[in-house]
Structures are given as structure tokens and as C-alpha cells.
Amino acid sequence: MYRTPKDFMEYVKANNPGQPEFHQAVDEVITSVWPVIENNPKYQSANILERIVEPERSIIFKVTWANDKGEVNVNRGYRIQMNSAIGPYKGGLRFHPSVNLGVLKFLAFEQVFKNSLTTLPLGGAKGGSDFDPKGKSEGEIMRFCHNFMLELSRHIGPNTDVPAGDIGVGAREVGYMFGIYKKLQNQFTGVLTGKGLNWGGSLIRPEATGYGVTYFAQEMLKTRNEDFNGKTVTISGSGNVAQYAVQKVTELGGKVVTLSDSDGTIYDSEGIDCAKLTYVMDLKNKRRGRIKEYTNEYKNAEYLEGKRPWGIECQVALPCATQNELSGEDAKTLISNGCYCVSEGANMPTEPEGVQVFLKNEVLYGQGKAANAGGVATSGLEMTQNSMRLSWTRQEVDTRLHEIMRSIHQTCVRYGKEGQYVNYVKGANIGGFVKVADAMIEQGVV
Numbered sequence: 001m002y003r004t005p006k007d008f009m010e011y012v013k014a015n016n017p018g019q020p021e022f023h024q025a026v027d028e029v030i031t032s033v034w035p036v037i038e039n040n041p042k043y044q045s046a047n048i049l050e051r052i053v054e055p056e057r058s059i060i061f062k063v064t065w066a067n068d069k070g071e072v073n074v075n076r077g078y079r080i081q082m083n084s085a086i087g088p089y090k091g092g093l094r095f096h097p098s099v100n101l102g103v104l105k106f107l108a109f110e111q112v113f114k115n116s117l118t119t120l121p122l123g124g125a126k127g128g129s130d131f132d133p134k135g136k137s138e139g140e141i142m143r144f145c146h147n148f149m150l151e152l153s154r155h156i157g158p159n160t161d162v163p164a165g166d167i168g169v170g171a172r173e174v175g176y177m178f179g180i181y182k183k184l185q186n187q188f189t190g191v192l193t194g195k196g197l198n199w200g201g202s203l204i205r206p207e208a209t210g211y212g213v214t215y216f217a218q219e220m221l222k223t224r225n226e227d228f229n230g231k232t233v234t235i236s237g238s239g240n241v242a243q244y245a246v247q248k249v250t251e252l253g254g255k256v257v258t259l260s261d262s263d264g265t266i267y268d269s270e271g272i273d274c275a276k277l278t279y280v281m282d283l284k285n286k287r288r289g290r291i292k293e294y295t296n297e298y299k300n301a302e303y304l305e306g307k308r309p310w311g312i313e314c315q316v317a318l319p320c321a322t323q324n325e326l327s328g329e330d331a332k333t334l335i336s337n338g339c340y341c342v343s344e345g346a347n348m349p350t351e352p353e354g355v356q357v358f359l360k361n362e363v364l365y366g367q368g369k370a371a372n373a374g375g376v377a378t379s380g381l382e383m384t385q386n387s388m389r390l391s392w393t394r395q396e397v398d399t400r401l402h403e404i405m406r407s408i409h410q411t412c413v414r415y416g417k418e419g420q421y422v423n424y425v426k427g428a429n430i431g432g433f434v435k436v437a438d439a440m441i442e443q444g445v446v
Helices: 005-015 020-039 041-045 048-052 101-117 138-152 171-185 208-222 240-251 274-286 291-297 328-336 352-360 374-388 394-416 424-442
Strands: 057-066 072-083 089-095 124-129 161-164 232-235 258-261 264-267 302-305 316-318 341-343 364-366
Touching (some): 005 020, 020 048, 020 352, 041 048, 048 424, 057 101, 072 089, 101 374, 101 394, 124 138, 124 161, 138 171, 208 316, 208 341, 208 374, 232 240, 240 316, 258 291, 264 291, 274 291, 328 352, 352 364, 374 394
Parallel strands (some): 089 161, 232 316, 316 341
Antiparallel strands (some): 057 072, 258 264, 264 302
16 A cells, blocks of 8 residues: 555656656546545555556557558557446547547546446547548548558457547547448447437437536536526637537526637627527538637627636636646636636646635536536447437437436535535545446456
């Protein structure tokens, strides 16, 4: 048994050099669960700590593909199969230049506990490539996806590992990968989620993460006898998660005033209503434009170049862009501007200093592994529909998603209650950990 979390983190850093995102993710979980480890000798004797931070399998492979000029390109592909104690591996594929082993290990580690919280029997994994779909033709993207799946297909299956989309991997990419997998295996199986509705996809899947992060915020607000009605909300990002968070917040009576991308933030004090959201969806999903173009269409809006939304006054903030986008200073600014509810739509978007600021000031802070679990939860529902060879209605899926997010909130309250305040970080980490650790012990040393 390591004497302190710091001692254990020294071991993790020595074994995983040059992987700061992974170190950050492990440190957060270990800090929360340390008292549970100390008070339960069974976790110590089974050496759960060392076992749970080590991937069951790390797959790295070469992906070669030809561009439209016939030039051969080489990218690196990955699949980190982190933990399968409670079910087949489940987690997204990310195509982005920032993808590397450390980033994917962080995402896979987070996915283990996120999937545990959903109540569904799903293990945790993550994968992807440093391939960048931006600026590529349809043919180039298809050829890359086909060659990526030529190798990945050896390691996945409906009862082994079921990938989904993530940054850079949407319905188009999932379609290309599913098509070649089906041809290679000569089977039509639910090996990928996020599929098209005509061939095994689920209603609400594109909306799920954005809806889920909003439902989780709604549950947190209820603990103070409040709701979204009349609230001003800032959202970062402008992709799938952010778009559907805007839609659900608006439906629940809130007013979203910001969206962003890597270049800057738009601020619309009148609110981003349904018509404006339709414009954003066309801009980002079809034309692949930059969020700055919003101000060309809506002259009242401001564009804050190079800035994130956290300086805008609000009561609720939903970080939906990427990891480490909200610093300690940003957290202080949000609080001074009236924010008291933060629900994370991205994976680990708040830096450790920001997390501490939120907890110290007793902000309703729903961290990503709990708050943004709606996406993987609905992927699990898609797997269920595939297994049963049926399709649920939009209302059925949305109702099940809402219930899962309520259940996750209840788990966080159960394990994170500290007097009148709920520490959602502690609640999510302990709630997710205990289920996985117990399953590992029950299955022996394997």
C-alpha cells in the first residue's frame, strides 16, 4: 500500500512518462478514492490501484493511405482497451492532430468510470489517430477510414469492443468504417455506435451528450429548488455537444448567450434561439465554417477574438469544447460574474486549479465523467436496440437517457454528500470506482 496519493502518483509518472493528461486524470480519481482504499483492505490486497491505471491492452498501428494526388501518407492509429471488468470495451474514436498515447489513455481512463456510472454493463476504451479530417476530400477521408479499420477490425467486435465517434469522427466517418468492417467480417453487427438511422443507429444519439449535460445541470439546480427558467447560460464549443446543449437549455427556459471555437467566442446578449441555432448548425456541420461568421448574420452579436466565454456574466456554464479549457482564473471570473452551476460537456475541460476554486466556493460542479455520460449511455441504448433488432421512438430513448442522468446524479449525491453540499467530483469518482473495483476482485487476478 502506498502511503499517500503523492507516492502513488510518483509511481504512475515513472511508469507513464510524458503523459501529463493521463497523470492529471489519474491524480483526480486517486485523490477522491484514497479514503475508500484506506478503509477497505480488500482493495489493497488485490492491488486494485496499480491494476486499474494499467490498460488491459494498448494497440498502436500504422495507417497508410493515398491522397487524391496519389501520394502515400502515414498516420498512427491507436486503441486503448482500458478495463473490461463490467462489460465489453466502449469508447469513442478521435481523429485530430493532437491525438497521442497520453491523451487517449486519459480519455480511456475517464471512460471506465463514466461508463460505470451509467448503470449499463460497459467497460472503458478510447482510440483514434493523429489524422486530421479538416481540408480533406470525401475520397481521402473514406480511404483513410477504410485503412484505419483494416487494422482495428482485428481487435473489436459487438461483444469485445464497440467504438463510437468523437472529435473528428461523425456519422460520415462511422459509416465508412462500418462499411469496410461489414465487408471484412461478412457480418452485419452492432460493432460501432453512432450509425445512420437507416442501418442500426438510434434516435437521440447525436443529441445525447448535449442533452445529457443539460439534464445533469437541471438535476443539480433542483437541489437548490431551481431550474433553467430565466437563467443566462454560457457554452463553449460549437460542435455537436454544444449545439444540442443550446437546444435543450432553450427548451427548458434558459438563455444561451455564447458559443466558441478555437479562434474565439461569439456573445449574443439577446440569446441564441432556435432560428439562430439552425444557422449555427448549417455553418458548422455543412459549411465547416468558423463561429466568427455568426456576427455577419446577426449584427447585434459580438465576436471576442482569441477569448473563451468565461468572462461573460451567467448563472450556468457548460464547457463543451475540449480538455483544460477553463483555468483557475477563469473559474474565479465565472464566480465573480454570478455563476454557481457548472456542468461539463467535454472531457476534463477544467484545469485542477479551477476544480479546486469551484469546490472551495461550493459551486454546483458536475465533472465530465458524470455530466457528459449521456453520449455513451445512448450508445449503450443503441447497442441494446441492435441486439433486439428493433428501434425505439425518439421519446422512448430520450426518457431512458433522462432517467440514466438522474441515476448518475443520485449516485454522485450518495457518495459525495458533505453536509449540505454535494461534492460531485468525489461522488462521481467513488461511485464509478467502487463498481469497477468490486467486479475486478470478484473475477480474480486476471
